[in-house]
Amino acid sequence: MNTPRHSRPKGTLDFVPPVADELRHLEYVAARLSTRFGFREIVTPVFEHTDVFTKSSGDASDIVTKEMYSFKDRGERDLTLRPEGTPGVVRAVLENRLRIPVRLYYFGPYFRFGRPQKGRFREFRQYGVEAIGEASPYVDAEIVLLGDEFFRTLGISDCTTELNSIGCRACRPGYRKELVAFLYAHKDELCEDCRERMDRNPLRVFDCKNEGCREVVADAPKTAGHLCDDCADHYDGVKRALDRMKVSYGINDRLVRGLDYYNRTVFEYISSRLGAQDSLGGGGRYDYLVEDLGGPPTPSSGFALGIDRTMMAMPEKPPLPEGTQPPRESLAYVVWMGEEELKHAVELAAKLRAEGVATRVDFDAARPKRQFRSADAAGAACCVIVGPDELAKGVYSLKDLATGEQEEVPVNMIVPRVRALFR
RNA sequence: GUGAGUGUAGCUCAAAGGCAGAGCACCUGACUGUGGCUCAGGAUGUUGGGGGUUCAAGUCCCCUCACUCACCCCA
CATH class of the missing domain: 3.40.50.800 (Anticodon-binding domain)
Structure with a gap:
């Protein structure tokens, strides 16, 4: 093959016509639906001070420890190409002293360093929404509904919604202790990775795809059974609201989100068309993040959806009938x-x-x-x-x-x- | 970061140690004021790169790079 003089950096994507048109169409749909739910657009920098991410996503998360594109600029500042949207948005809300509550949506490129594969890139695009300063379970339900409508509007039918609650600072420590004790009792049956995860982030053992681990985890104590009264009420509220909104969803009591800042409601949209990276997006409640970034206590909720993955999950255009011309x-x-x-x-x-x-x-x-x-x-x-x-x-x-x-x-x-x- | 698979023309792919090919796309003409369709003709490659084995390597071996898929992680 003619070796091109230049090639794309690994894990990046070119959007050439007419695919770029599809990308813009998708963003148009996202903007229209977000607006309908009272969200307004926010545009924040593609890079932030590194500690915006280290202080929010959790020092132990893989994103922070080994997936960030971090660099020093010529002024010796520690900067990072944003690996996700929420921390930068929260930072901007605080820095600009936006009146809370506020509903914001955004899309743009994000960066994580990892070996690329189907549906996973080093530069990828997300569409996100954040409802900052709203505590009601109705808010969580509305956000789940918004994502659901987004996928349906784009004709994605084989997308399912999974829901769980992972508790709060009051009930999670007790549950975590119980889970760790259970995992230790079954230590021999777990894979090497999970034995490490036990101490660092035991909830993530639920995510393991290893057969043996899955069997162990099937009998492990679930978060839903160990919620405090407030969290249980909230979880019930979300489910009732979703039922009333006619959103179909499945309970997945193994669902754990990768980012440390989530509490209570977590959810994920799954598509069967994507291969191993089958998550179209996900989100949840993050009632502590604003405070962690130096703001007042501010209950919040949001989602991030993968634009590239969404495009992959969209139905193929049917081939033109024999002998007919494409539209002009x-x-x-x-x-x-x-x-x-x-x-x-x-x-x-x-x-x-x-x-x-x-x-x-x-x-x-x-x-x-x-x-x-x-x-x-x-x-x-x-x-x-x-x-x-x-x-x-x-x-x-x-x-x-x-x-x-x-x-x-x-x-x-x-x-x-x-x-x-x-x- | 780990593992596996694949790299041949712009694209999709043949050539299983013996002359590098086909289809599509492209270019020229038939048609000096008319695209597509048809017909006639034409161009295209350091077989990803480097090294080795051999009389001979696209083919076998080693290294490297790229892509793909999976692990990990997640969008």
């Missing part, structure tokens, strides 16, 4: 014959564009044949032909490239006639 772009080509007509073509292009009609002229091809070919290659809907004959008669010839039909159009009628061919 809403684009007009002005075809010219000689130098004299070229001047008119340039003016006509300006006029069409002023009327909002996307227009191109092939300046490089002197022969009309090539101009027509350019127009066809670009998928243009029509050609507007400027030749000596047309100029003499005060008309343009308009050729519909889909049907091949051509007719003369008075110059003052060209804009509506071109537009009529767009569909």
Whole structure:
């Protein structure tokens, strides 16, 4: 193969036409739905001071310990390409003293260092929402609903929602102690990784895919049975609200989120089309994070959805029936014959564009044949032909490239006639 | 960070130690004011890179790089 002079950095993606259009469409859907739920867009930097992430995501989490793109800038500042969205948003809310409660949505690129595989990249895109300063279980339910509607709007049908509650600072320590005791009793049956996880983050043993570990974990004490009264009430509230909103979900009492800051409600959207990385996104409640980042106690809830994964999970467009042409772009080509007509073509292009009609002229091809070919290659809907004959008669010839039909159009009628061919 | 698989034309893939090929795409012409369709012709490669074995390597061996999938982790 011709080795390209330059190649993408490992784990990055190019979005070339028309895939970039799909990406923008997806962001448009996200923005529209978020707005409908009262969220407003926030844009924060792609990099932050490193401690914004180390103080929020948890020192023990893998994201912080081995997946961050961290660097020192020329001023010796410790900076990190954001591995996730929530900490930067919370930082911005505090720094700009936004009035709380506030609902925010965002999308953009995120960065984590790991070996790429299907659905996992070093640069990836997320769509997220954060409801900062809202404590009600209804809020959690609304956020789950929003994500659910997002996937449904995009035609993703094989997406299931899993729900769990992991308790709070009051009830989790007791549960954790009980879980660790259980795991120690079954230490011999656990894999090496899980034996390490037992001490560092015992809840994550639930995530292990190892057969033996799964069997052990099946009998392990579950969070849901060890919630304090407040957490149990909250969990019931979320479930009742989801039922009333007609959101279908499954309880997964093994569901644990990777980030340390979650408490109470956690949820995840799973698709069967994605391979091993089957999570389209997830989220939950994070009632302590704002405080951890130096703000006042502020109960909050949100989600982060993987845009790249969502695009992978979207249904394939059905192939075109045999013999049919793909739809044409809403684009007009002005075809010219000689130098004299070229001047008119340039003016006509300006006029069409002023009327909002996307227009191109092939300046490089002197022969009309090539101009027509350019127009066809670009998928243009029509050609507007400027030749000596047309100029003499005060008309343009308009050729519909889909049907091949051509007719003369008075110059003052060209804009509506071109537009009529767009569909 | 760990493991496995795959690297041949722009794309999809043949060539199982003996002349590097096909389809699609591309270019030119038939058609000097008309795309697609048809016909005729044309170009395309350091077989990812480097080393080794051999009379001979796309093919076997070693190293390296890239991609893919999985572990890990998560979006």
